[in-house]
Amino acid sequence: QVQLVESGGGLVQPGGSLRLSCAASGDSLAYYAIGWFRQAPGKEREGVSCIASFEDSTNYADFVQGRFTISRDNAKNTVYLQMNSLKPEDTAVYYCAARLNYYCTGPEGYGYWGQGTQVTVSS
Numbered sequence: 370q371v372q373l374v375e376s377g378g379g380l381v382q383p384g385g386s387l388r389l390s391c392a393a394s395g396d397s398l399a400y401y402a403i404g405w406f407r408q409a410p411g412k413e414r415e416g417v418s419c420i421a422s423f424e425d426s427t428n429y430a431d432f433v434q435g436r437f438t439i440s441r442d443n444a445k446n447t448v449y450l451q452m453n454s455l456k457p458e459d460t461a462v463y464y465c466a467a468r469l470n471y472y473c474t475g476p477e478g479y480g481y482w483g484q485g486t487q488v489t490v491s492s
Contacts, residue, residue, distance in 0.1 A: 378486030419473030
């Protein structure tokens with residue numbers, strides 16, 4: 370069973386950058402598709418990005434396309450979300466999630482979740 374811990378959130382000004390990390394223990398993330406999701410106050414959880422297992426196929430929500438980059442370092446058993454050109458509407462709690470499957474899917478398909486890390490974009 371894999372355990373996930375997110376880190377790297379914080380307060381940043383509009384236009385700034387943050388790199389979120391999702392560190393795993395208990396199993397190798399290489400076997401898992403990893404998704405990043407976010408939830409803002411009063412809103413539903415939404416998918417941000419995902420990286421498939423092994424071949425590292427990636428996908429992004431339209432609202433982060435070109436600004437965010439997902440990557441994995443299997444040696445460190447960690448998946449990253451590099452977030453550039455941040456906007457106030459990116460403010461949310463960001464979660465990583467894992468599923469023991471090649472393919473990415475919606476949030477209902479992930480069995481393992483981290484505790485979340487707060488990202489606040491404000492001047």
